[in-house]
Amino acid sequence: MIDTSIVPFTPFSRFLAAARREPVDRVPVVGAISDFYLAPLFGFSDPDDAEAKLEMLVRGAECFPDQPLLFVITPCAALYLNMLRQVDNRDAYYERPEEWLRVGRLYSARELAQIRLPEPSTCPEHMIMQQIIAWYHENVPQELVERFGYVKGLIRFENPFDQLALNLGMEWFARIHTDPDFVHASMDLFTEASLVGARSLAEEFGPPIWVMLAEDLPSMLSPEHYLQFVAPYHRRLFEAFPDAIKFLHNDGDAAHLIEVLPECGMDILHFGPQIPIKVAKSKIGERVALMGNLDPMRVALRGSDEEFAAECRRIIEMGKPGGGFVFSTGGELSPGTEPERVRTMAHYAHQFGAYMP
Numbered sequence: 001m002i003d004t005s006i007v008p009f010t011p012f013s014r015f016l017a018a019a020r021r022e023p024v025d026r027v028p029v030v031g032a033i034s035d036f037y038l039a040p041l042f043g044f045s046d047p048d049d050a051e052a053k054l055e056m057l058v059r060g061a062e063c064f065p066d067q068p069l070l071f072v073i074t075p076c077a078a079l080y081l082n083m084l085r086q087v088d089n090r091d092a093y094y095e096r097p098e099e100w101l102r103v104g105r106l107y108s109a110r111e112l113a114q115i116r117l118p119e120p121s122t123c124p125e126h127m128i129m130q131q132i133i134a135w136y137h138e139n140v141p142q143e144l145v146e147r148f149g150y151v152k153g154l155i156r157f158e159n160p161f162d163q164l165a166l167n168l169g170m171e172w173f174a175r176i177h178t179d180p181d182f183v184h185a186s187m188d189l190f191t192e193a194s195l196v197g198a199r200s201l202a203e204e205f206g207p208p209i210w211v212m213l214a215e216d217l218p219s220m221l222s223p224e225h226y227l228q229f230v231a232p233y234h235r236r237l238f239e240a241f242p243d244a245i246k247f248l249h250n251d252g253d254a255a256h257l258i259e260v261l262p263e264c265g266m267d268i269l270h271f272g273p274q275i276p277i278k279v280a281k282s283k284i285g286e287r288v289a290l291m292g293n294l295d296p297m298r299v300a301l302r303g304s305d306e307e308f309a310a311e312c313r314r315i316i317e318m319g320k321p322g323g324g325f326v327f328s329t330g331g332e333l334s335p336g337t338e339p340e341r342v343r344t345m346a347h348y349a350h351q352f353g354a355y356m357p
Contacts, residue, residue, distance in 0.1 A: 011029075012068050018268075019268040021324035029328065030067055031342060033342070034072055035053060035072055036332060042056060053073055056072055057148075058144070061148065067346055073140070074154065077201055078197065080190065080193060081125050082118045083118065083189075083193060085103050087115065089105055090102045092104065092105040106168055109182055112186060120196060120197060130201070154209070156212040158190075160193075161229075161233070176221070180228075187230075198211070209244060210247055211238065215230070223257055231264045238265040248264060250269070251271060254275060258284060259283050267288060269288055269289070271330060273295035281319060288324070294345070296330065296333050301336060312327075312345060
């Protein structure tokens with residue numbers, strides 16, 4: 001056990017210890033906060049700008065001094081756009097219809113056969129992402145790196161299942177029943193690309209302390225299909241970095257998957273309010289660490305002060321026993337949430353989440 005009187009925890013080291021299910025002095029609190037929340041709070045018109053994100057971190061540290069804001073800067077490898085642009089149809093696009101963002105639609109194995117995994121060192125999109133990450137490494141203040149764990153030591157995977165679902169739409173889920181070989185082939189290709197990109201980042205920036213994978217849409221599957229079409233591919237990603245903490249974000253309605261989710265090989269699950277903390281703790285709390293699961297809309301944004309306080313206490317006290325719990329909203333914090341409520345979450349973690357020496 002760490003003697004915290006000699007080596008006190010930082011907010012980030014407390015999070016890492018809880019993710020490993022190691023003893024901590026109190027329940028960590030983490031802000032599931034991204035530029036989606038901080039940009040309107042601080043008045044930034046372009047939240048994608050790297051300098052704006054850095055300023056959000058600096059001002060966020062002043063506004064929320066006890067909470068790592070884990071989702072503000074989480075850049076990942078960038079091979080998927082290049083791969084989808086290799087497909088010789090141009091009827092799909094990402095957020096905007098500019099020509100450079102238009103990509104191919106994966107109708108069948110014929111389109112998959114057109115795709116070749118890019119070499120990261122010659123992939124323009126990936127090289128641009130590496131430059132952005134390098135800029136963050138150079139410019140994020142060291143004090144924020146040490147206290148909150150920003151940028152350095154993190155590798156985020158490109159997300160194969162969600163990306164394929166976005167590309168094919170609801171047809172992706174139909175293919176699980178009508179063409180499972182196509183689903184496996186697609187997951188194999190895009191998982192390998194995610195792995196190649198992540199290894200490239202590890203070679204460039206050093207081995208990760210923790211790795212992040214965000215996949216929400218597997219929550220639409222049955223447990224049997226999750227074990228068949230998702231867990232093996234997620235496990236392949238996580239097993240590539242055996243010394244890193246494996247962080248899975250899924251804030252979808254995944255209560256029916258709770259007992260099979262750990263089969264992906266994660267160490268900690270960030271889950272949404274649709275999964276009761278009592279259920280998660282009893283079903284998988286001895287297998288993986290848990291992070292969540294205050295409702296960001298119903299309670300944090302819209303709940304009364306009394307409801308907010310009661311829910312914070314209830315979740316902390318249910319998640320706390322035995323360790324391996326990080327208090328957070330169960331999904332991204334919603335714009336318009338009062339900053340004082342976010343700070344109060346840390347206060348409640350201090351008040352109700354302390355462990356005996």
